Amino acid sequence: MQRLDQQIRFVTEIGKLKGVFRQTFLAGEGLNRHENSAEHSWHLAMMVLVLGEHAPPGTDLVRVTAMVLIHDLVEIDAGDLFLYADAAAQASQDAAERAAADRIFAILPGDLAGELRQLWDEFTARQTTDAKFARALDRLQPMFENLTAGGGTWQRHGITADQVLAKVALIEDGSPQLGAVGRDLVDRAVAAGFLLPAPSGAA
Amino acid sequence: MQRLDQQIRFVTEIGKLKGVFRQTFLAGEGLNRHENSAEHSWHLAMMVLVLGEHAPPGTDLVRVTAMVLIHDLVEIDAGDLFLYADAAAQASQDAAERAAADRIFAILPGDLAGELRQLWDEFTARQTTDAKFARALDRLQPMFENLTAGGGTWQRHGITADQVLAKVALIEDGSPQLGAVGRDLVDRAVAAGFLLPAPSGAA
Numbered sequence: 001m002q003r004l005d006q007q008i009r010f011v012t013e014i015g016k017l018k019g020v021f022r023q024t025f026l027a028g029e030g031l032n033r034h035e036n037s038a039e040h041s042w043h044l045a046m047m048v049l050v051l052g053e054h055a056p057p058g059t060d061l062v063r064v065t066a067m068v069l070i071h072d073l074v075e076i077d078a079g080d081l082f083l084y085a086d087a088a089a090q091a092s093q094d095a096a097e098r099a100a101a102d103r104i105f106a107i108l109p110g111d112l113a114g115e116l117r118q119l120w121d122e123f124t125a126r127q128t129t130d131a132k133f134a135r136a137l138d139r140l141q142p143m144f145e146n147l148t149a150g151g152g153t154w155q156r157h158g159i160t161a162d163q164v165l166a167k168v169a170l171i172e173d174g175s176p177q178l179g180a181v182g183r184d185l186v187d188r189a190v191a192a193g194f195l196l197p198a199p200s201g202a203a
Numbered sequence: 204m205q206r207l208d209q210q211i212r213f214v215t216e217i218g219k220l221k222g223v224f225r226q227t228f229l230a231g232e233g234l235n236r237h238e239n240s241a242e243h244s245w246h247l248a249m250m251v252l253v254l255g256e257h258a259p260p261g262t263d264l265v266r267v268t269a270m271v272l273i274h275d276l277v278e279i280d281a282g283d284l285f286l287y288a289d290a291a292a293q294a295s296q297d298a299a300e301r302a303a304a305d306r307i308f309a310i311l312p313g314d315l316a317g318e319l320r321q322l323w324d325e326f327t328a329r330q331t332t333d334a335k336f337a338r339a340l341d342r343l344q345p346m347f348e349n350l351t352a353g354g355g356t357w358q359r360h361g362i363t364a365d366q367v368l369a370k371v372a373l374i375e376d377g378s379p380q381l382g383a384v385g386r387d388l389v390d391r392a393v394a395a396g397f398l399l400p401a402p403s404g405a406a
Contacts, residue, residue, distance in 0.1 A: 007253050008384065012347050014249055018242045019233025030222025036233075039221045042245035045272050046217055050210050050315060062265055069248050112253060144215050181211065 003109045010107040013076070017041070020075045023082045024142045025156070027149035035145065037072040037080060044068035047137045054177040055133045067123045067134040070116055074100035083142075083167065084159060097124075136174025139167055143185045151194035161190050162198035206312045213310040216279070220244070223278045226285045227345045228359070230352035238348065240275040240283060247271035250340045257380040258336045270326045270337040273319055277303035286345075286370065287362060300327075339377025342370055346388045354397035364393050365401035 017038040024035040045068050052061045072080070077100035081093040105117040122131045143164070146152035154164065164186050172179025189195035220241040227238040248271050255264045275283070280303035284296040308320040325334045346367070349355035357367065367389050375382025392398035 004257075004380065004384065008347070010253055011246075011250055011344075012351060015229070015246060015348065015351065016231060016234075018229055018238065018246075019231055021233065026218070026221055028219055028222055030224065031219075035221065036242060038242035038245045039239060042220075042241045042248070042272065043214075043218060045245070045248055045268075047214055049269055049272060049319070050213055050311065054207075065248075065268060066252055069245065069252060108253065116252070141214075144211070145218065148215060148218065177207065181207065 006107060006109050007112070010104075013104065013107055014073055016076045017073060020072070020080055022080045022142075023153045023157075024145050025149050025152040026145060027152070037075050040141065041069055041072055043141050044071075044134075044137045047141060051137070051178065054175050056129055056175065059129050059133050063119065063130045064134045064137075066116075067119050067131065068137060070120055071123050071134065071138065073104055074098075074120070076100065076104060082157075083139075084157065084163065132174035134174070136171040136178050139171045140178055140182055143182060143189075147185060147189055147192075147194065150192075151189070154189065154195045158196065160196045160198050161186050164189075164195065165198075209310060209312050210315070213307075216307065216310055217276055219279045220276060223275070223283055225283045225345075226356045226360075227348050228352050228355040229348060230355070240278050243344065244272055244275055246344050247274075247337075247340045250344060254340070254381065257378050259332055259378065262332050262336050266322065266333045267337045267340075269319075270322050270334065271340060273323055274326050274337065274341065276307055277301075277323070279303065279307060285360075287360065287366065335377035337377070339374040339381050342374045343381055343385055346385060346392075350388060350392055350395075350397065353395075354392070357392065357398045361399065363399045363401050364389050367392075367398065368401075 018036050020037045021034040022037055022040060024040070026033060026035050045065050048061055048065045048068060055061065055064070074097040078093060078096035081089060101117060101120055105113045105120070108116065122128055123134055126132060126135050142153065146154050153159070165183070168179060168182035168186065171182040186195065190197050221239050223240045224237040225240055225243060227243065229236060229238050248268050251264055251268045251271060258264065258267070277300040281296060281299035284292060288296070304320060304323055308316045308323070311319065325331055326337055329335055329338050345356065349357050356362070368386070371382060371385035371389065374385040389398065393400050
């Protein structure tokens with residue numbers, strides 16, 4: 001039973017991700033609160049199911065699904081960092097996330113621990129087609145929530161369209177079609193007054 | 204763009220599942236609240252990744268993953284029903300869920316709508332190996348949460364060990380190994396005082 005015990009300890013441990021909250025604000029019935037990283041990960045996996053056809057040829061959607069399901073587990077120890085945090089905060093977050101990955105995946109039997117850690121490393125490095133598509137979904141999903149929330153995080157932090165467009169480049173790198181969706185969302189958000197236009201100096 | 208628009212409307216619509224709360228109570232840091240159906244679905248998909256080797260030979264884990272990701276979408280309209288509800292409440296819930304499936308999947312382009320609806324129908328009918336394994340995970344996961352919460356839903360509703368064991372039979376039907384895990388969890392919960400033993404008349 002030792003292998004099964006390790007698997008069950010891991011399944012119990014990761015439930016903690018439901019208590020890690022992101023910057024993203026959710027609007028709507030029963031909501032009006034920050035999003036947690038577990039439900040965010042579910043939303044990304046649903047996006048693989050529904051938007052997977054917009055991945056580049058050769059993308060392995062089974063691997064992408066696994067990546068998006070596990071990509072935030074490290075936040076159980078390291079917490080969530082805001083997308084627009086500065087470089088120093090990002091570097092210290094990276095170290096904390098690697099330490100978290102060392103601890104959390106090691107709860108599993110060695111073969112499973114190795115598989116999931118490899119997927120997480122690949123997602124983090126963002127070099128492969130699979131990882132680039134997974135990262136594109138991770139960038140796109142909060143844009144939907146911000147639009148639903150009438151501005152959400154963008155308004156709370158005074159984010160401007162040019163800052164969002166810089167992140168949309170990363171969506172485009174994972175999927176040209178979804179990059180176009182991202183640019184369209186920025187236009188709609190600016191038109192609706194949910195997102196500040198680029199400051200005139202940045203144009 | 205019509206196809207993509209439909210896909211994006213669906214992705215936005217399903218975010219509402221984060222506002223549908225289940226009976227399951229989550230204990231721990233940042234928690235101490237009811238579980239929502241989106242994070243519950245994420246937890247099940249993670250269980251497919253980690254416990255998939257305990258599925259019967261021939262189980263298609265890609266289909267099981269899709270099933271558990273979508274299985275609760277109908278609750279956006281129909282809400283969640285407590286596992287120990289009576290037969291009349293169950294029948295009226297079934298009708299509400301079918302109506303919800305008609306509305307929600309139809310947001311998608313026809314081919315995707317058909318695929319996901321078929322998976323949901325299959326999950327609901329619980330006749331295939333894939334559906335039985337998916338349903339087993341859906342029954343097992345709240346047991347982990349109840350144990351973490353020191354009794355959780357079992358204590359709040361005065362549920363007894365024989366009632367839980369009747370549900371464990373359904374886990375066993377999907378996976379003998381996970382059925383054994385379920386029985387072991389019942390024993391541990393009774394020993395810890397988290398779950399009432401069967402009334403003497405039921406023994």
